[in-house]
Amino acid sequence: MSNASYEIQEIISGQSFSCLPGQSVLRAMEAQGMHCLPVGCRGGGCGLCKVQVLSGDYRRGRMSCKHISSETVVQGLALACQVFPLSDLTIVSLRQLYEDKPDNKNH
Amino acid sequence: MNKGVMRPGHVQLRVLDMGKALEHYVELLGLIEMDRDDQGRVYLKAWTEVDKFSVVLREADEPGMDFMGFKVVDEASLQQLERDLQAYGCAIEQVPAGELNSCGRRVRFQAPSGHHFELYVDKEYTGKWGVDEVNPEAWPRDLKGMAAVRFDHCLLYGDELQATYELFTEVLGFYLAEQVIDADGTRLAQFLSLSTKAHDVAFIQHAEKGKFHHASFFLETWEDVLRAADLISMTDTSIDIGPTRHGLTHGKTIYFFDPSGNRNEVFSGGDYNYPDHKPVTWLAKDLGKAIFYHDRVLNERFLTVLT
Numbered sequence: 001m002s003n004a005s006y007e008i009q010e011i012i013s014g015q016s017f018s019c020l021p022g023q024s025v026l027r028a029m030e031a032q033g034m035h036c037l038p039v040g041c042r043g044g045g046c047g048l049c050k051v052q053v054l055s056g057d058y059r060r061g062r063m064s065c066k067h068i069s070s071e072t073v074v075q076g077l078a079l080a081c082q083v084f085p086l087s088d089l090t091i092v093s094l095r096q097l098y099e100d101k102p103d104n105k106n107h
Numbered sequence: 108m109n110k111g112v113m114r115p116g117h118v119q120l121r122v123l124d125m126g127k128a129l130e131h132y133v134e135l136l137g138l139i140e141m142d143r144d145d146q147g148r149v150y151l152k153a154w155t156e157v158d159k160f161s162v163v164l165r166e167a168d169e170p171g172m173d174f175m176g177f178k179v180v181d182e183a184s185l186q187q188l189e190r191d192l193q194a195y196g197c198a199i200e201q202v203p204a205g206e207l208n209s210c211g212r213r214v215r216f217q218a219p220s221g222h223h224f225e226l227y228v229d230k231e232y233t234g235k236w237g238v239d240e241v242n243p244e245a246w247p248r249d250l251k252g253m254a255a256v257r258f259d260h261c262l263l264y265g266d267e268l269q270a271t272y273e274l275f276t277e278v279l280g281f282y283l284a285e286q287v288i289d290a291d292g293t294r295l296a297q298f299l300s301l302s303t304k305a306h307d308v309a310f311i312q313h314a315e316k317g318k319f320h321h322a323s324f325f326l327e328t329w330e331d332v333l334r335a336a337d338l339i340s341m342t343d344t345s346i347d348i349g350p351t352r353h354g355l356t357h358g359k360t361i362y363f364f365d366p367s368g369n370r371n372e373v374f375s376g377g378d379y380n381y382p383d384h385k386p387v388t389w390l391a392k393d394l395g396k397a398i399f400y401h402d403r404v405l406n407e408r409f410l411t412v413l414t
Contacts, residue, residue, distance in 0.1 A: 039408070040368070040408060040411070040412040041345060041364040041368030041369075041370070041412050041414070042345035042364060042368070043123075043170070043345060043364050043365065043366050043367050043368035043369075044123060044170075044367065044368060045123070045170040045171075045364070045367045045368015045369060045414045046368045046412040046413060046414060048408075048411070048412060062123040062124055062367075063123075064123070064168070064169045064170055064367075064368070064414070065168035065169050066169045
């Protein structure tokens with residue numbers, strides 16, 4: 001089973017990529033040269049890679065409560081850098097790629 | 108004008124997982140664990156620092172900076188600064204001696220940018236780590252990882268830059284070393300110093316108050332920065348950008364993230380100032396070059412990823 005990988009599908013972009021057991025969804029995306037999720041700190045802190053997991057099982061790493069409150073966990077909200085799949089996943093990106101930048105005025 | 112505020116003394120950072128944080132700050136950055144307290148906070152220092160600690164880590168549900176502290180030369184200056192802060196309209200909070208282990212009383216206040224700062228006089232003087240006080244060797248031989256030389260500065264994001272500038276220059280005695288201004292002459296970035304260094308603390312305009320961009324640690328040489336980059340790869344640490352050079356300060360630098368998403372910098376070199384120097388100015392239209400001197404293009408992540 002060590003070579004097994006899971007299929008991650010991101011809805012908005014329509015892209016899919018494979019993720020190894022123990023690998024985060026964000027790292028897997030980066031490793032395959034895809035850009036359907038914005039990459040920030042990769043540590044569960046900045047909130048840039050926020051997603052909703054629509055289906056599938058996964059393990060959650062630690063995430064800033066500023067971006068993912070305990071109430072939203074049941075809705076499948078998570079930071080992709082802290083999502084470790086245990087099955088195939090369907091996810092949707094909740095942050096567009098810097099669409100409202102660069103001056104930050106509308107935050 | 109000098110008001111008796113001497114230098115950056117400490118920064119307290121929130122981390123999501125203390126074990127992972129220590130793996131990062133001790134094993135990779137090369138800070139030394141000096142103490143722990145009954146709140147679970149861990150006290151660290153870089154080896155050339157003479158006081159007991161400069162980085163305090165606190166486990167919390169949200170990363171970011173709790174506060175940054177500056178050391179003041181003596182008690183009389185601290186009392187004058189308290190009066191000056193209050194006269195300026197800045198509310199102060201007294202933090203009693205011992206709230207941080209081995210540290211005297213602290214005077215805490217919130218800058219208009221939303222960040223919390225502290226002034227203090229006393230902290231236990233433990234001397235440079237790993238070398239004798241008399242006839243010290245060049246460096247201790249058992250340093251880890253990047254072997255950070257000292258905690259150098261923080262870069263903070265928030266609004267009310269002008270009011271923050273006035274507080275830091277008029278009340279606290281910082282001077283403007285470097286700045287970025289837009290076409291209207293509005294300052295978008297201000298690098299403030301107490302010393303000949305290009306910055307002891309810096310602020311960049313951002314709509315949300317109180318955000319943390321990075322804590323920076325000094326290395327001696329460009330070769331050390333390159334070696335830091337090697338270690339970042341060896342440990343699969345999340346990188347932001349570099350190694351490269353800044354236009355602002357001209358420091359040679361690399362940025363990376365701790366396991367909770369707080370950004371760190373290690374850098375070498377950089378501009379110096381004396382009191383007769385005018386501030387160095389960069390134009391906002393050339394911000395790409397001002398921040399990343401070689402690419403001359405902004406990495407959006409550098410502007411938007413904050414804790």
